[in-house]
Amino acid sequence: MTNKDMMISKKDKKIRVRMAPSPTGSLHIGGVRTALYNILFAKQHGGTAVLRIEDTDDARSTKEFEQDILNSFHWAGIVFDEGVMPATAGKPDGSEKGEFGPYRQKARLELYAKYLQQLLSEHKAYYCFCTKEELEARRQSQESAGQVPKYSGKCRSYTELDIAKSLAEGKESVIRFKVVPEKIGMTDLIRGEVEFDNALSGDIVIAKSMSEPLYNFAVVIDDHEMQISHVIRGEEHLANTPKQIALAQALGFGSPQYAHLPLILSATGKGKMSKRDGGTTVREYREAGYLPEALINFLVLIGWHPAPEQSTVRGEVRPVGSREILSFEEMVELFSLDRVQKGGAKFDKQKLDFFNAHYIKQLSVSRLVSCLVEGGFCDPSWSKESLALAIPLVQERMVTLADFQELSGFFFELPEYAASVLVWKKSNAAAAKTNLQYCFDLLQELPDQIFTKESLEPKIMKVAEQFGKGDVLWPLRVAVSGKENSPPPVEILVALGKHESLRRLKIALQKLAVA
RNA sequence: GCUCCUAUCGUCUAGUCUGGCCUAGGACGCUGGAUUUUCAUUCCAGUAACUCGGGUUCAAAUCCCGAUGGGAGCGCCA
Numbered sequence: 001m002t003n004k005d006m007m008i009s010k011k012d013k014k015i016r017v018r019m020a021p022s023p024t025g026s027l028h029i030g031g032v033r034t035a036l037y038n039i040l041f042a043k044q045h046g047g048t049a050v051l052r053i054e055d056t057d058d059a060r061s062t063k064e065f066e067q068d069i070l071n072s073f074h075w076a077g078i079v080f081d082e083g084v085m086p087a088t089a090g091k092p093d094g095s096e097k098g099e100f101g102p103y104r105q106k107a108r109l110e111l112y113a114k115y116l117q118q119l120l121s122e123h124k125a126y127y128c129f130c131t132k133e134e135l136e137a138r139r140q141s142q143e144s145a146g147q148v149p150k151y152s153g154k155c156r157s158y159t160e161l162d163i164a165k166s167l168a169e170g171k172e173s174v175i176r177f178k179v180v181p182e183k184i185g186m187t188d189l190i191r192g193e194v195e196f197d198n199a200l201s202g203d204i205v206i207a208k209s210m211s212e213p214l215y216n217f218a219v220v221i222d223d224h225e226m227q228i229s230h231v232i233r234g235e236e237h238l239a240n241t242p243k244q245i246a247l248a249q250a251l252g253f254g255s256p257q258y259a260h261l262p263l264i265l266s267a268t269g270k271g272k273m274s275k276r277d278g279g280t281t282v283r284e285y286r287e288a289g290y291l292p293e294a295l296i297n298f299l300v301l302i303g304w305h306p307a308p309e310q311s312t313v314r315g316e317v318r319p320v321g322s323r324e325i326l327s328f329e330e331m332v333e334l335f336s337l338d339r340v341q342k343g344g345a346k347f348d349k350q351k352l353d354f355f356n357a358h359y360i361k362q363l364s365v366s367r368l369v370s371c372l373v374e375g376g377f378c379d380p381s382w383s384k385e386s387l388a389l390a391i392p393l394v395q396e397r398m399v400t401l402a403d404f405q406e407l408s409g410f411f412f413e414l415p416e417y418a419a420s421v422l423v424w425k426k427s428n429a430a431a432a433k434t435n436l437q438y439c440f441d442l443l444q445e446l447p448d449q450i451f452t453k454e455s456l457e458p459k460i461m462k463v464a465e466q467f468g469k470g471d472v473l474w475p476l477r478v479a480v481s482g483k484e485n486s487p488p489p490v491e492i493l494v495a496l497g498k499h500e501s502l503r504r505l506k507i508a509l510q511k512l513a514v515a
Numbered sequence: 516g517c518u519c520c521u522a523u524c525g526u527c528u529a530g531u532c533u534g535g536c537c538u539a540g541g542a543c544g545c546u547g548g549a550u551u552u553u554c555a556u557u558c559c560a561g562u563a564a565c566u567c568g569g570g571u572u573c574a575a576a577u578c579c580c581g582a583u584g585g586g587a588g589c590g591c592c593a
Contacts (some may be wrong), residue, residue: 239588485554
C-alpha cells in the first residue's frame, strides 16, 4: 500500500477494530491470532486497534487473568493503540489510553443501565420473573418433545403494575430483549452473505439486572460507543451476530462490519482446541521456550497465506522456500482479510517447532543469552560470559529455549561416561589412547593466547589426516564433551579454553589407562 | 435433535470469484542422497491431495444441484 492510499483510507470512515477478551482464563492461543489479524488489518488501513476487557461476568473474572492477558499480548509483541495497556515506562500495568474509555466493562455499568432503560421504556425489553427451575423444566420438556428449546415469552404480557409489584416484592428477575421473529441477513467479510432466522430464537436475556448486563448486550453498546467499524472475531460468535444486529437496530445503532475467523482445531482429537488438549495458552508456549516471533509467524499462517505474487516484498524477490518466514512488517504489508480461509485448521506443533528452531538460529548470541536468562531456561549459576561461550556450540541444535540446558550441560560440567565410549567403533582402545596423548601434548605446547579456532583447527586436522580422522577426532570429542553426540571437537576445545580442555583430556587418558 | 458455517497432499495452504496455461504449486513432516569423526545444521531429490454422485460445457479442482464428512452455536458464560 502506498502512502497516498493510506491517506485516502484515513480520510474515509475511520477504521477501528477491537479485541475483547474476557479475563476468565489465561490468554488462548486463538486469541493471539484473532488479535494479530485485527492489528494487521488496522495497521494497513491506518486504523486503530482497541483492547477492551469484557469482565461483566463478575463471578469468573479475575485481576490475575487480566494481568495474564496483558502480559501475554505484551510478550507476543501484540501492541494495541488504545484501551487497557500493559505496563510501560512510567505507566502501571492495566492503565488505560484513549478517548473512548473506560475500557473495562465493569466501569461502564452506568452506560449499559442507560440503554437498558431506553429499551425498557420503549417496550423493546421487559422484566422476566421466571425462575431458573421453571425455565429448566420447560427446556427439558421441549427437548424431550423434540422441539428447539426456546423461551416462551411468558413474561412479555405483564402489565406495568404487575411488574412494579413484583419488583417491589423483591422477586428475582432478569431483563429480556424482544427478539423480532424475522430473517436477518448480513455480509460477512470472510464468508459472504449469511442469513439467520431470529424466529428460531426466543427472547434473550440481556441483563441479570440494571447493573449486571450480559455479553450480547454489552458488546453491542461498546462497539457502538467505541465507534468500532470492523468486528473481527472467532467463528464461535457467528451465531451471536444476528442477535447483536437485532439489538443494534432496536437501539438505533448501525452495525459494524463483521469478519468471522475460522477456528483453530485440536491436532489430536476432534473439535476446537480446548484446555483439555493442553498447549492452549500463550503462557504455556512461553514457558516451554517458544519465541514470540515464531509463535506469531506460525499463527498468522493458520487460516491465511500471502498471495503467490506477493513473494516479492519491497521490490526484493524472496527465495521461494522462505516465503512463509514473515516479519511483522511483512505481515502488515501482505495481510488481507479476503485471503482468510473459511474452514477450520488443525494446530500442527511440528510446524511451530520448525519456526521456533528457525528463529532461534537467527538470534544473536547476546540476544539468546538474555532470552535464556530472562526466561529462566538455564542454571542460574551459569554466568553470562560462559553462556555466550556455550551458545554457538548448541544454537543450531535447539528447537526450544528449554533445550539449551540439556544440550549445553556438558560444557559447564563434564558428564560421567564410560571409557569404552572414547573408542571409535572402527578403531581400538590403544589407538584412542595414543592419539589422545598426542593431542594432549600438542595442545599443551600451545600458548593460551592462540587457543583459537584459527590456530587450532589446522593443527588438529593435520593430526587427524595423519592418523585417521575418526581415530583422532572421535576420542578427542568424547574426551572434551563426555558424550557420544556433540558439537565438533575443535569448537568445544576453543569454548572450554586450554586449562579445562587439558583437564578433560587427562581424565580421558586416565580412564583409558585403567581400562 | 435444530440452526448456521465449511470441504485440495498426513498437516498448513496456492489455484476456485474471472472454467482451458493444473501431467494441481509451495511449506512443514516423512523417506533417500550429498557434506560430516558423531549428532545437529545446510544443500539436493523423492513421497503424497482436488470427499462422493449427478448435471452444465467442446472443456470442471474451478460453475449448479444433491449426498457425505468435518466444525460451531443452541446459557441468568463470553
